[in-house]
Amino acid sequence: MTIENEVFTPIHLKIANDIMRGDNINEKYESFCKLTTQYWVWKNVTVDYYGFCSYNNYFSFSQLDLKNQISNTTFKYLDKSSKEKIGVDNIEKINDIINQYDIILPIVEKRSNSISIYDQYNEIPYIKIKDIDLIIKILEEQYPEYVNGAKNYLNGNIGLPCDSFIMESKLFHEYSSWLFSILFEFENRSDMRNYCIEGIKTPLHMSKILLDIFCHHIIANDKNIKIGRLPVAFFEDTSKYEPVPKAYDENAITVAFSSNELYAPFCATAIQSIIDYANNNRNYEIIVLSKDITSNTAKLIEGLSNNQENINIRVINISYAVDSYDLKTKSEETYANLSYISVETYFRLLLPDLLCDHKKVVYLDCDLILREDIAKLFDHNIDNYFLAGVAEVPKAGIINGSRSSVWYMNSEDVRKYYFEQLNMKEENHFKYVNAGVLVLNLEKIRKQYSSDELMKIAQEHNYFLLDQDLINSVFDGGILNIDCRWNTPIMGNRNTWAAYAPKKMYEDYERAQEQPWIIHYCGVAKPWDNPNIWRASEFWSVLKTTPFYEVVLHRMMRRTAYAVERKSKRKEGKEEISLSPSFTTQLMNRFLPSNSKRKRSIKKIADGVFPLHTKRRVIITKILKI
Numbered sequence: 001m002t003i004e005n006e007v008f009t010p011i012h013l014k015i016a017n018d019i020m021r022g023d024n025i026n027e028k029y030e031s032f033c034k035l036t037t038q039y040w041v042w043k044n045v046t047v048d049y050y051g052f053c054s055y056n057n058y059f060s061f062s063q064l065d066l067k068n069q070i071s072n073t074t075f076k077y078l079d080k081s082s083k084e085k086i087g088v089d090n091i092e093k094i095n096d097i098i099n100q101y102d103i104i105l106p107i108v109e110k111r112s113n114s115i116s117i118y119d120q121y122n123e124i125p126y127i128k129i130k131d132i133d134l135i136i137k138i139l140e141e142q143y144p145e146y147v148n149g150a151k152n153y154l155n156g157n158i159g160l161p162c163d164s165f166i167m168e169s170k171l172f173h174e175y176s177s178w179l180f181s182i183l184f185e186f187e188n189r190s191d192m193r194n195y196c197i198e199g200i201k202t203p204l205h206m207s208k209i210l211l212d213i214f215c216h217h218i219i220a221n222d223k224n225i226k227i228g229r230l231p232v233a234f235f236e237d238t239s240k241y242e243p244v245p246k247a248y249d250e251n252a253i254t255v256a257f258s259s260n261e262l263y264a265p266f267c268a269t270a271i272q273s274i275i276d277y278a279n280n281n282r283n284y285e286i287i288v289l290s291k292d293i294t295s296n297t298a299k300l301i302e303g304l305s306n307n308q309e310n311i312n313i314r315v316i317n318i319s320y321a322v323d324s325y326d327l328k329t330k331s332e333e334t335y336a337n338l339s340y341i342s343v344e345t346y347f348r349l350l351l352p353d354l355l356c357d358h359k360k361v362v363y364l365d366c367d368l369i370l371r372e373d374i375a376k377l378f379d380h381n382i383d384n385y386f387l388a389g390v391a392e393v394p395k396a397g398i399i400n401g402s403r404s405s406v407w408y409m410n411s412e413d414v415r416k417y418y419f420e421q422l423n424m425k426e427e428n429h430f431k432y433v434n435a436g437v438l439v440l441n442l443e444k445i446r447k448q449y450s451s452d453e454l455m456k457i458a459q460e461h462n463y464f465l466l467d468q469d470l471i472n473s474v475f476d477g478g479i480l481n482i483d484c485r486w487n488t489p490i491m492g493n494r495n496t497w498a499a500y501a502p503k504k505m506y507e508d509y510e511r512a513q514e515q516p517w518i519i520h521y522c523g524v525a526k527p528w529d530n531p532n533i534w535r536a537s538e539f540w541s542v543l544k545t546t547p548f549y550e551v552v553l554h555r556m557m558r559r560t561a562y563a564v565e566r567k568s569k570r571k572e573g574k575e576e577i578s579l580s581p582s583f584t585t586q587l588m589n590r591f592l593p594s595n596s597k598r599k600r601s602i603k604k605i606a607d608g609v610f611p612l613h614t615k616r617r618v619i620i621t622k623i624l625k626i
Helices: 013-019 026-032 035-044 080-086 091-098 117-122 129-142 144-155 169-189 199-221 264-276 295-305 343-354 374-378 393-399 411-421 426-431 442-448 451-460 466-474 494-498 503-514 536-543 549-571 581-591 597-609 615-624
Strands: 049-052 057-059 073-077 103-106 165-168 227-230 232-237 252-258 283-290 311-317 360-364 368-370 387-391 433-441 479-481 518-520
Touching: 026 035, 026 169, 026 199, 035 049, 035 169, 035 199, 049 169, 073 080, 080 232, 103 199, 117 129, 117 144, 129 144, 129 169, 129 199, 144 199, 165 169, 169 199, 252 264, 252 343, 252 374, 264 283, 264 295, 264 368, 264 536, 264 549, 283 295, 283 343, 295 311, 343 360, 343 433, 343 442, 343 451, 343 466, 360 374, 360 442, 368 536, 374 433, 393 411, 393 426, 393 494, 393 503, 411 426, 426 479, 433 442, 433 466, 433 518, 451 466
Parallel strands: 073 232, 103 227, 252 283, 252 360, 283 311, 387 479
Antiparallel strands: 049 165, 057 232, 103 165, 360 433, 368 518, 387 433
16 A cells, blocks of 8 residues: 555656656666656656655654654554544645745654664664765765764764655755765765675665765754654555455355464365365355465465366455454453454454455355355355354254353353343344354445444454354344254264254254265364364365375374373373363362252352352352363
């Protein structure tokens, strides 16, 4: 992203050097870099004021009193929010500020408390101190009136934080004439043939020193010059982020994943299973949203398409879209630390805005594999719904009377939570869906909510199951339940809960267990950790066909070696063993058996002393889990 308006004109240097005509020094681009643009503007453009800044730093025009020297600042991203904060789109205000001064410079900064600027440059590996000495020698010969100021500057420790400036026309022409006469002479007298890549840019680096020297001189010698100071906004990431365009114009199925670097091998396995069942007559657009997937990993994932014309895979970094939100990955009220759930779970909430040209998308978690063509799922008619998903049959069992405890709260509290906290209508309690497989009607969602509104709801509410609870609560009444086979869970004791679900739901659930179209390893136990869990072999058979097979094997071997080492230390008495959560649980189950009258009585007393959703409840839960 960049800034472009009546004041700011972005220039892509490599492209500009190919098209700039008239008097130019384009052939010097390798060593002069952006100075080639400054030279061309000096020789070929006539305006009242000239200003230059870099792609990652801009003056902040939001400060009304320029003499009030506030600090320079840093932003993570150059986006709409940061642009508003620095006032770069307020043309009237920018013009008013500029017209008050002959020159506007960044607020100066103390570079170091101990060493001089000269010594600081001497510590930069690609800067040769002899080149700075040569600059001083040229000044002595051509502009001796600048020498004392130059030496004072280099022996001090205060300077400009960057080489941005705005100058009125006459001063700019004076500065440019002075600057380039020195740099051309420097180029003639220096030998940079064996300099490194960054060292070749020495004329550019010297120009930063010369800007400071020039400004020191005019400030000291021209009392009538009007000088303004503005803070500079530095941007860590100026990548241009745009909504994700369509890969295909027609006959397309769009599928989205959220993943991080750790889960990338499992995401790739899910993608490979989509490709394995793909129909040659349909186009498959697969989008992976991430914050930290490396470029090498992204290439491996995108390479799964194997250049098939009907398979398009893109890994997209969306850090800019999520970093401004404070997102939870555990429920504070129950102290349920869902360690296998990461912040990436919220990325699905960004799809309506990220895919603004798309009407519909299938969202999939990474911990699953397909055994059917995803096009059949995508083709569900959801015109009258916000989304489609598979009902959580185990959750329906808990709501319908199962007394088995859930890992994060008592079953009675679960029912109370879903009845009262999620605000779902009673007739929809059994329609609560698992968010790992969703068909989203993006067009309908956009009419009701923006992605920002959904993210803020997630940020402000303390949902037990995070964005899954949010989706069911916000879109209650607008969710279509689809065949259980499209999201068959592989998870521990879920059947204990599911057996209490309404009869028809449970029968469909059991059928799906035998003939799943999507196998979803949504529990704590994962096939890449334990290849002996149910249906793990199907995951491994797909994984073997991806470039990540050896990566997952390596991880498993490391974990196994660590476990063996710990077991050996325990036997030798070298490792101190503390009470584990499982020990505490076993102790309580022994004296307070599940579903016993004694446990129910204690529960009623505890609810009175430690009411649900109170800090006391959080503290006692935390203590019991030590």
